[in-house]
Amino acid sequence: xxxxxxxxxxxxxxxxxxxxxAEVLVCETLFGHRGGSPSRGEGGPGRALxxxxxxxxxxxxxxxxxxxxxxxxxxxxxxxxxxTLRKLFNESHGIFIGLQRSEEELAGKSRKAQLVQVSxxxxxxxxxxxxxxHQAAILTRDPALHSQYSTQVSILSAMELIWNLCEILxxxxxxxxxxxxxLLDWVRLxxxxxxNMVHEVLSSENPSKHELFWNVxxxxxxxxxxxxxxxxxxxxxxANPTSVNMYKILDDLMKKMPVPSLGNTQTLTEMELKWQxxxxxxxxxxxxxxxxxxxxxxxxxKILLGDxxxxxxKKDLMTTWYHFLVTRLLYSHPTVKPMExxxxxxxxxxxxxxxxxxxxxxxxxxxxxFEFEMHQVIKECSIALSNWWFVAHLTDLLDHCKLLQSHNLxxxxxxxxxxxxxxxSGLFSHHSLWQLGVxxxxxxxxxxxxxxxxxxxxxxxxxxxxxxxxxxxxEQRQMHEQVRSICKxxxxxxxxxxxxxxxxxxxxRAKDAAFATLISDRFLKDYCESGCFSDLDLIDNLGPSMxxxxxxxxxxxxxxxxxxxxxxxxxxAAKLLLMLMTAxxxxxxxxxxxxxxxxxxxxxxxxxxSAEQTYELMRCLEDLTAGKSDKQKFQDDDVETMKVEMLxxxxxxxxxxxxxxxxxxxxx
Amino acid sequence: xxxxxxxxxxxxxxxxxxxQMDYYGTRLATCSSDRSVKIFDVxxxxxxxxxxxxxxEGPVWQVAWAHPxxxxxxxxxxxxxxxxxxxxxxxxxxxxxxxxxxxSSVNSVCWAPHDYGLILACGSSDGAISLLSxxxxxxxxxxxxxxAHTIGCNAVSWAPAVVPGSLIEQxxxxxxxxxxxxxxxxxxxxVKIWKEEDGQxxxxxxLEAHSDWVxxxxxxxxxxxxxxxxxxxxxxxxxxxxxxxxxxxNSWSPKLLHKFNDVVWHVSWSxxxxxxxxxxxxxxxxxxxxxVDGLWAxxxxxxxxxxxxxxxxxxxxxxx
Numbered sequence: 001x002x003x004x005x006x007x008x009x010x011x012x013x014x015x016x017x018x019x020x021x022a023e024v025l026v027c028e029t030l031f032g033h034r035g036g037s038p039s040r041g042e043g044g045p046g047r048a049l050x051x052x053x054x055x056x057x058x059x060x061x062x063x064x065x066x067x068x069x070x071x072x073x074x075x076x077x078x079x080x081x082x083x084t085l086r087k088l089f090n091e092s093h094g095i096f097i098g099l100q101r102s103e104e105e106l107a108g109k110s111r112k113a114q115l116v117q118v119s120x121x122x123x124x125x126x127x128x129x130x131x132x133x134h135q136a137a138i139l140t141r142d143p144a145l146h147s148q149y150s151t152q153v154s155i156l157s158a159m160e161l162i163w164n165l166c167e168i169l170x171x172x173x174x175x176x177x178x179x180x181x182x183l184l185d186w187v188r189l190x191x192x193x194x195x196n197m198v199h200e201v202l203s204s205e206n207p208s209k210h211e212l213f214w215n216v217x218x219x220x221x222x223x224x225x226x227x228x229x230x231x232x233x234x235x236x237x238x239a240n241p242t243s244v245n246m247y248k249i250l251d252d253l254m255k256k257m258p259v260p261s262l263g264n265t266q267t268l269t270e271m272e273l274k275w276q277x278x279x280x281x282x283x284x285x286x287x288x289x290x291x292x293x294x295x296x297x298x299x300x301x302k303i304l305l306g307d308x309x310x311x312x313x314k315k316d317l318m319t320t321w322y323h324f325l326v327t328r329l330l331y332s333h334p335t336v337k338p339m340e341x342x343x344x345x346x347x348x349x350x351x352x353x354x355x356x357x358x359x360x361x362x363x364x365x366x367x368x369x370f371e372f373e374m375h376q377v378i379k380e381c382s383i384a385l386s387n388w389w390f391v392a393h394l395t396d397l398l399d400h401c402k403l404l405q406s407h408n409l410x411x412x413x414x415x416x417x418x419x420x421x422x423x424x425s426g427l428f429s430h431h432s433l434w435q436l437g438v439x440x441x442x443x444x445x446x447x448x449x450x451x452x453x454x455x456x457x458x459x460x461x462x463x464x465x466x467x468x469x470x471x472x473x474x475e476q477r478q479m480h481e482q483v484r485s486i487c488k489x490x491x492x493x494x495x496x497x498x499x500x501x502x503x504x505x506x507x508x509r510a511k512d513a514a515f516a517t518l519i520s521d522r523f524l525k526d527y528c529e530s531g532c533f534s535d536l537d538l539i540d541n542l543g544p545s546m547x548x549x550x551x552x553x554x555x556x557x558x559x560x561x562x563x564x565x566x567x568x569x570x571x572x573a574a575k576l577l578l579m580l581m582t583a584x585x586x587x588x589x590x591x592x593x594x595x596x597x598x599x600x601x602x603x604x605x606x607x608x609x610s611a612e613q614t615y616e617l618m619r620c621l622e623d624l625t626a627g628k629s630d631k632q633k634f635q636d637d638d639v640e641t642m643k644v645e646m647l648x649x650x651x652x653x654x655x656x657x658x659x660x661x662x663x664x665x666x667x668x
Numbered sequence: 669x670x671x672x673x674x675x676x677x678x679x680x681x682x683x684x685x686x687x688q689m690d691y692y693g694t695r696l697a698t699c700s701s702d703r704s705v706k707i708f709d710v711x712x713x714x715x716x717x718x719x720x721x722x723x724x725e726g727p728v729w730q731v732a733w734a735h736p737x738x739x740x741x742x743x744x745x746x747x748x749x750x751x752x753x754x755x756x757x758x759x760x761x762x763x764x765x766x767x768x769x770x771x772s773s774v775n776s777v778c779w780a781p782h783d784y785g786l787i788l789a790c791g792s793s794d795g796a797i798s799l800l801s802x803x804x805x806x807x808x809x810x811x812x813x814x815x816a817h818t819i820g821c822n823a824v825s826w827a828p829a830v831v832p833g834s835l836i837e838q839x840x841x842x843x844x845x846x847x848x849x850x851x852x853x854x855x856x857x858x859v860k861i862w863k864e865e866d867g868q869x870x871x872x873x874x875l876e877a878h879s880d881w882v883x884x885x886x887x888x889x890x891x892x893x894x895x896x897x898x899x900x901x902x903x904x905x906x907x908x909x910x911x912x913x914x915x916x917x918n919s920w921s922p923k924l925l926h927k928f929n930d931v932v933w934h935v936s937w938s939x940x941x942x943x944x945x946x947x948x949x950x951x952x953x954x955x956x957x958x959x960v961d962g963l964w965a966x967x968x969x970x971x972x973x974x975x976x977x978x979x980x981x982x983x984x985x986x987x988x
């Protein structure tokens with residue numbers, strides 16, 4: 001199967017290919033012109049290909065220039081991008097989750113009823129979508145859109161047709177008897193080509209005079225709608241007194257026709273017996289020539305007798321081979337058993353198509369269903385449909401019905417999981433539907449988690465909100481690596497945009513000590529330059545996360561110092577300031593700043609630093625200046641030297657005052 | 669069915685040699701024989717040129733995006749023997765490091781898994797492989813594996829990060845003991861596996877199967893199985909899938925994916941490693957998937973051609 005990239009230059013170029021997270025990149029290139037080629041009399045790699053040679057090569061072929069510089073971003077036509085199908089994905093997601101969580105303890109009949117209900121729910125979602133799509137098709141003025149919507153409607157309709165059949169045969173597993181009734185319902189629901197005609201005739205003033213009258217009667221008979229057929233026929237009878245007798249007999253036959261019952265009122269054998277009698281009665285009337293004078297009624301009688309040719313004659317009213325199949329079964333084998341269907345199905349399809357046309361994909365799928373080849377149904381649907389939605393959900397349901405043998409695929413997973421993984425992976429390329437995908441991965445026991453890990457990393461974290469959403473999902477599932485990775489990415493992004501506070505809180509969340517140190521340094525640098533802190537709220541409320549990195553601890557404590565000072569709690573501030581240096585929490589590079597911060601405290605009227613503290617400060621200052629080499633001291637500008645001098649002076653003065661204070665006895 | 673959702677006119681003045689999407693599919697980097705590296709914003713079907721990076725003096729062969737947690741960083745390698753690392757700082761893209769330690773064309777660059785830090789492997793026609801590690805403050809440390817492949821090295825590809833032993837969460841700040849590995853392909857027809865031991869890179873395995881130059885190697889992403897998979901393609905038209913099974917002993921076993929009629933230049937894995945894309949000399953890109961019975965089947969070809977998109981059925985899906 002070939003996929004053609006439109007517009008690519010059909011000259012002798014090759015295709016370069018790269019995977020994107022959702023799309024793929026395809027661009028024209030010529031691989032031969034890189035990395036050299038194995039020696040075929042040429043020099044070594046790259047050496048033989050001089051820049052001149054390359055250019056000449058391209059120019060020589062008359063190409064190069066704009067046509068060689070294009071790149072195609074290609075994406076599989078996924079239904080997830082169709083707006084009107086959004087409801088399908090969202091609501092089926094709810095049904096899926098409900099099914100996974102449903103009571104497995106329910107056994108037998110109640111479990112089956114539950115599963116049938118789930119199946120019906122899925123189908124009603126499909127139909128609702130079909131309705132929306134249909135409305136959209138009617139309302140649009142754009143012919144291209146109209147055509148697209150109409151195509152979607154037919155695809156959805158086909159999906160519902162197939163699903164409905166699967167529900168009857170597999171989920172409900174209707175037994176002989178009810179099976180036929182279900183199939184009749186199925187046909188009535190889905191073969192709607194004749195609905196317009198029926199409506200036209202019924203709503204006309206004089207239905208029995210309508211040229212299509214008998215067609216409609218035939219339709220009713222073919223679909224086993226006996227009451228409606230009889231009702232119409234009664235109109236004909238009253239209009240045509242000559243055929244009253246014929247009519248009464250036919251009406252009677254139609255009234256008496258035995259049908260399988262849904263309840264337990266009769267056994268299959270009883271029904272078969274009754275049916276045999278009735279069949280013989282019809283036979284007698286036909287052979288007696290009762291209906292000879294009215295070809296329409298005669299044909300109806302033949303149909304009642306299950307006459308193949310008579311039924312086939314009405315091909316156009318049935319429109320499909322499966323309608324033909326069900327009609328035939330109704331009038332020849334109403335107690336057909338599920339396993340017998342396959343024989344009738346194949347024969348009917350052959351007869352109906354009659355070698356004029358070949359089966360279409362839909363026909364193949366339905367046939368596979370009649371043959372109870374579930375795997376074949378799934379396989380054919382995967383091929384025919386453009387997305388995984390249908391097969392993923394249907395297979396999951398069938399798996400819950402315990403109908404699928406586990407087929408180990410190469411990674412050891414079964415088919416249900418394989419399809420769900422494909423479906424969910426597809427959802428991840430959509431900017432909002434990816435959230436649904438998460439739940440699907442959760443219910444894939446073998447590879448769901450790792451697929452989620454690989455996909456969730458690729459979700460663009462455009463906004464903080466989205467990042468938080470993704471984070472929450474990862475945290476709920478203990479995906480620690482991904483949490484860390486996302487936090488780091490967000491921290492880096494914030495830093496690039498100079499949002500230091502945001503960067504810091506992300507790196508704390510990522511428990512990234514190195515990054516926290518980096519950002520703390522930035523804060524401190526900004527403080528030195530501007531004299532104030534940004535993001536005070538954040539720094540003030542660091543709490544225990546302050547301990548993530550030494551620099552961060554310093555930042556937090558330093559800010560605390562400023563706060564204490566601001567609140568005029570000077571002695572506490574002083575103690576903290578000193579501690580920052582003596583406990584080596586402050587980096588050496590910052591000591592000068594800290595000592596300078598001590599100045600106002602030293603200059604206060606009240607003595608704040610004790611003698612011991614003052615000695616400590618002095619020592620710090622000396623350590624700092626001693627640490628500098630002579631060369632550095634030489635390079636220090638006047639401001640630096642002046643600062644040091646001022647500090648020495650202030651410290652000495654403080655010492656003097658405090659010695660006196662401490663030496664003075666209280667009260668004296 | 670596929671649609672072209674965007675046609676980017678790169679305005680490169682010469683052949684494009686590589687194009688790579690970034691992690692999120694929002695940006696695209698291309699490199700060309702015209703010596704430039706270009707970066708485009710391709711969100712919502714648009715194509716805005718963000719940067720036109722000049723710095724190479726010869727055709728640029730490959731580009732590689734680093735993991736977003738390190739910022740917006742792109743590496744490029746060229747015929748001019750240089751590897752350049754570009755970084756976006758304050759909204760503009762600039763050269764942040766240039767490595768000139770190779771004696772001839774550098775053919776391939778590949779970033780290591782982000783768990784290892786910021787490390788770039790570079791393969792060159794001088795037969796050596798260099799590993800550039802970012803150590804902080806704009807500094808890069810270089811380790812060189814000389815004579816990795818005789819005649820030349822054409823491709824490098826890292827193994828996914830897997831922590832050996834227990835997977836309990838490490839206390840913050842502590843780096844788990846990763847065993848770093850990467851694969852390389854060369855003109856000696858070999859694929860080699862390299863492993864870091866005690867800070868040194870050693871050749872761990874030689875994979876022999878090709879009969880001509882190995883053009884590309886690609887180590888598949890991990891989906892949690894105890895197996896490792898590598899794809900290699902060669903001048904001899906063959907593509908091999910190498911599997912290493914932890915359980916069944918210490919060796920890599922090759923499986924021939926296909927023998928093409930022409931040189932196969934490029935192989936790459938999809939994100940979840942379930943599809944392998946193969947670019948060949950026969951003007952096609954083929955996509956391959958492994959089936960139930962362990963055989964590889966081609967699920968579609970991507971051709972270039974004129975006109976509209978042909979209706980296509982989904983390839984043979986391999987469920988039974």
